[in-house]
Every structure is written in structure tokens, then in C-alpha cells.
Amino acid sequence: MSEHSQPKAAVKPAFYKSGIKPVWCPGCGHFAVLSALTKALAWLELPREQTALLSGIGCSSRIPAYTDLYGFHGIHGRALALGTGLKAARPELTVLVAGGDGDGLSIGGNHFIHACRRNMDLTYILMDNQVYGMTKGQASPTTDPNWDHSKLTPHGTHMQPFQPAALALAAGASFIARGFSGDPAGMTRLLVEAIQHPGFSVVQVLSPCPTFRPEQKGWKHSIHAWDWEATDDAVEAARRIHADDGMHTGIIFRAERPVWQPVRCQQTTVEAIEQEFVP
Template sequence: MNRPQQPPKPADYKSGVHPVWCKGCGDFGVLAAMTRAFAHLGLPKEQVAVVSGIGCSGRIPAYVAAYGFHGLHGRALPVATGLKLARPDLTVLAAGGDGDIYSIGAAHFVHTCRRNPDITLIVMDNRVYGMTKGQPSPTSEPDFAAALQPEGPGVPPVDGLLLALASRASFVARGFSGQPNELADIIVAGIEHPGFAVIEVLSPCPTFRPEQREWKRHVQAGLLQPAKTLEEAMAQVIAAPALSTGIVWREERAPAPMMPRPESVKELATMRARELAWIEKSFHP
């Protein structure tokens, strides 16, 4: 990779497209942390790809100066997986919301954790469906009353970190959009981690969950500490308050196998005539 002459600045990684997000949305902090992390790592912009699903979080690729893929609700992880396996040379991030990743995309989340592709996932958790205007999400509190569920969901929320650990994610952390420097550090660590990094970000929704504006008073930064065993990591997640941040789990595990780096895609289409002949031989009676 050719690093630029001047050290890049976070602003270099902003696309200039104006976000659709509401004033005070936590997602601005996530965007700031991402661009800080990219600048810190000095990533060439064209070598970064950000893949997202649908929801407020899904808009983030267009706001980053990188290649982006704004796909289907819940399906960011399979797209990111296909992209990373096909193009190991790229730094691939996936972004999604709590509904995107823990509800409609929950199966993909579990299996991506298991598969361990070298991708960094950022789950922007605001405990509500913002884009569809305020329905309870899989991380909503049981008593969060909304038009669609006037009594509240009445069921326990999904614990994303616990689910990630149980699914054997090799890097698990939580950050807070209100502390973009700490979050940027976590994202840097996630990108540097050679495997699937799950970073849940507490990202308040001032519009449909105005009470979350108080999160900044309650977040306990750095409370989560890298555990030595999976058991310990799970115990920490269960014991710690939901509004605590830090990296709780890091494990060296072989990432999902990827394509051998092709010199060029064009060449690939015509290469290996010898191997194709070998394949044809299997049809000889």
C-alpha cells in the first residue's frame, strides 16, 4: 500500500454528502470516530469499503470517502463477507443498526461470528427503529411503549455482546458515540484484528428515544476489559451495566479463507487453462 505523503486527516475521509440524520443523532459520532480511525491508520481511501444494510445506520457508507455498498435490510454482513473473501486487499467494514444486525440479520450475525472473516462490524445501537419512526427494536427495554407495541415489547432485549461471544466472535467490544476518541481507538483495534471484529456502539436516538440524551452521564468508559477466557468475558458482559464500554474479548483465530490476491480480475478470467483441462478430465468415462 502506498501511503500518502501528508499524514491524512479525519476530514479527508468525509465524502461531503450531507447526512439525513437528525440533529444530535449519535451516528454523527460514529462517523467521526470512523474517519479518525481511518486517518490514524492512514488507509488509502480507495482501499476501504464500507457495507451497510437499511436503517439510519445504513446511510453511513455514502458519508465516508471510500467505496460503499448500501444494500438490503439485514444483509450487510453477507455482502461484506463476499467482498472481503473476493478482495482480501481491501479493508472492509460493515455497519448496521440494532434492528438490522440483531433482528432481520441475526442469522447472518451469528454465522459471520463463527466464520470469522477479516471484517470490522459496527452496530449502531439506539434501541429503536428510527428510520420507520419509533418501533421497538430487539434491544429495546421490555417496557418501551410505542405505537406498534403500546405495552412495550415485554420481552428481554438481545444482548449483542453475549450473542457475539456465544457465536465465537474473535473480537468483541462496545463503544459510545459520545466518546468518539475512545470509539476511534476501538475501531482501529478492530480493523487491526485479523478476523471478525464486533463493535457495538451506543448511539442515542434523540428523536424517538430523547431519554437517551442522558446516556453521556451514565456511560462507564473502559469498564469492559479484555478477558482471558471466554467464560470470563461472558461473565463480565453479564455483570457490567449495559452502558459500559471497552474491548472485552480478543482471540487469535484463523480468519475465513480468502481468494489468493488476483493480479487483475481480467487476468483471472483467462488464467489456469491447465486447471480447466484437469477438470474436464473428470468427465472421461
């Protein structure tokens, strides 16, 4: 896989960037996600006009405008629904969906589990910084229950955080990986594999928020790569996820599952359908 870390000479990652300056804070992990994504696209040499990147609302969801792809910055939580409709209508496109932990797991949580279950050929990049950044620092579904730095929950949330990989596995996703924005080469590899995977692929990216979660700068010391290959055994994957501290990176689970696609059957015409109205 190491060859994935370097794009081929033919297409440069910059080819996929729009040149619009991101709104992100200095030191934000999302810069590295954007960089890794464009590297992955370059490695795959995907035609820009055949690739769509859709998102919801939040810091991470601003990513489409920073690429030179067909982008859609939709409404909070509904990015996967937008992507699902697009992919069903235009199966030949490469459809990527991106967003944050609040967008994808709180307001959009229902779409996330059903997208896993539907297993359409989409790639979902979940940029997880365990905080709502755009609204200035509230706890998200992946925030530690004792994090008491939010004015909204000054005593902490007292709720167990979601483990996105466990949620994805339980809901039926066929490709689950975790990356770290501090490891752009590793993240590029994961994104290449995720985009190539036929079916719904979830890439959780631990992407620090230096503004509201400055302690996440320490993640670079606690991240470690899995020392095993991806499994296609859901029981084994569940065991690994639950035994983990949430800081391992790599492909956790990869399996062949039926991919939802529009039914293709005997074709007819509207005129022929109208015959059924004749009494």
C-alpha cells in the same frame, strides 16, 4: 493507546468524507460514529480505494455514502453477507460493515451470529440506539421490554432484549468492544483496534436517537469505562458481560481464533478439469 485519539498529520479525517450531507436528525449519535470512523481510517492511513464500507437499511446504514470509500448500501439485514462475499473474493481489501440494532440483530440476526462464527477478517460497527428510527420509532431487539412509546407495541414488547456482546461472544466473535458516541476519542481507539484485529471484530456503539429515544441523552451520565484490560478468556468475558449494566465501554474480549479464508491449494486450469468428463 492514547496516541490513537489524534490522527497523524499526513492524512486528515476529512479525506475520508464524501461531503454528502447526512439524513440524520440533529443530535443523532451517528454523526460522531462517522467522525470517529474517519479519524480511525486517517490514523491507520488506509488507502481509500482499498477500503470498503457495506451496510444494510436503516438510519445508521446510510453511513457508506457519507464516506469517500467504496460503499455499498444494500438491503435490510444483509450487510454482513455482502461483506463476507466481498472479503472472500477480495481478501486484500479492508472490509468494514455497519448497521443498526434492527438491521443487524433482527432481520439480519442469522447473518450476525454466523459472521461471528465464521470469523472472517471483517469489522462490524453495530450502531445501537435501541429503536427503529427510519420507520419512525418501533422497538428493536435491544429495546427495554417495558418501553411503551411505540404505536406498534403500545404495551411494551414483553421480551428480554438481546445483549449484543453476549450474543457475539456465544457465537464465536474474536473481538468484542462497546463504545459510546459521546466519547469520540474512545470510539476512535476502539475502531482502530477493531480494524487491526485479524478476525471478526464487533464494535457495539451506543448511539443515541434524540428523536424517538430522547431519554438516551442521559446516557452520557451512565456510561463508564471498564476498569480492566480486555480478556481472552470467554468464561471471564461472559461473566463480565452478564454482570454489567450494558453501559460499560471498552474492549471486552479479544482472542486469537482461526480466521476463515479461502482454501489455497494446488492450482489447475479449466482445461485440466474438463479431462474428468472423458469417460
